[in-house]
Amino acid sequence: MNFVQHVKTLLKQNGRAAVVVPDNVLFEGGAGETIRRKLLQECDVHTLLRLPTGLFYAQGVKANVIFFDKKPASETPWTKKLWIYDLRTNMHFTLKTDPLKREDLDEFVKCYNVANRHSRKATFGEKNPDGRWRAYSYDELAARDKASLDIFWLKDESLSESDNLPSPDIIALEIVEDLEAALAQFREIAGDLNGNGV
Template sequence: MNLYLHGIGGEESPVTVGDSLISDPGNRFDIVLTNPPFGKKSSVTIVNDEGKADKESLTYEREDFWATTSNKQLNFLQHIKTLLKINGSAAVVLPDNVLFEGGAGETVRKKLLQEVDAHTLLRLPTGIFYAQGVKANVLFFDRKPASEHPWTEKLWIYDLRTNKHFTLKKNPLRFEDLQDFIACYNPENRHDRKETERFKCFAYDELMQRDKVSLDIFWLRDESLEESENLPEPDVIAAEITENLEAALEQFASIYEEIAPSEDGTTEEYEYVTQTD
């Protein structure tokens, strides 16, 4: 949208009004760079005869999706995979919950590591978004043709978050703050990388053995947790607690849905995620 508003992209508008996640648009692209909308829950607003509005969870049944869920970030990640041409590349901004959420999240991460080359994860620092406490990442991956063997051999993770402190006005994230990551990423030859204090490599087998295939990985010691004067602001701490509680509630809801008896009294096994606002 930003490119189009600045006259890049030709005379014909590439923008259409609608729900991008409803179906496969059929178009395929060499590169997808995107920051999908944050917010865990997809929903529709329904107005009844009395004029009262209510929201209902919205899930998407698509043959090209690995999992059915109302989690918007997981759905956008699956949608982006579909949009790529074979050997096409994507860089996607994702919140932390995509890296550790169970249920459909675990399914998506497994399929992601198996069916695309998820080669790099950049852990972004807090303080760079208008909403305080937002924890986000950039996932870099390439789509690959069908194969009996997993395409992701190694996931390289760069930690730009631990012991980094940025704010929107007084200490904003600048291009020079990304120079070390760019050097480690080594865009000229991604297969010739070296580990550093902030840049570590994790093999496919190691990732698959982690609980729920969690990609929420840190290894640096967080100095702010050891020195009281360096503790995050109260609103940041509150946001983190809220996120953790929501994740726990989602897990309990998912377990309940799996073991709850059906209308005929039997217990059915199925997988979907109930989200909380």
């Protein structure tokens, strides 16, 4: 939460930021709620990308990217709509055998609509309940318990279809591959640090 606040203070008026944050930043109470409400009020928090679990080293680590623009003081909240893209639910990536690739983000980039983000169109709806892109109004966000931004709507197939889980040997192999990839990355970092006299 302190990092998000720090980024916000560094931005110039109308400056833009995309910050990678763990899940707890989206729902933490107390000071977390205060900071989220202030961010929604003082900045245009327009996009949230829910990243797949395990993207950063550990399989259970959940991360998100929050996109916001800093705005001048205003009595009304700058956030009008928060668009959320769920790249997490029912998505499976591993560090080594099936890493996230640039093309996995193509639909998000198209939905983000850099040319005119005010003309975005949801992919989720009655006709497409599996759509990964939808918006929530400021009033909906402010009314949520603790102004939580930890929002999901897609049915998690892994919770209801345990018969479709990979066999234990495949799961164990993926864990080993993830650990080996993480260990290799840590060895490289340690080598870099040692090379710099640290």
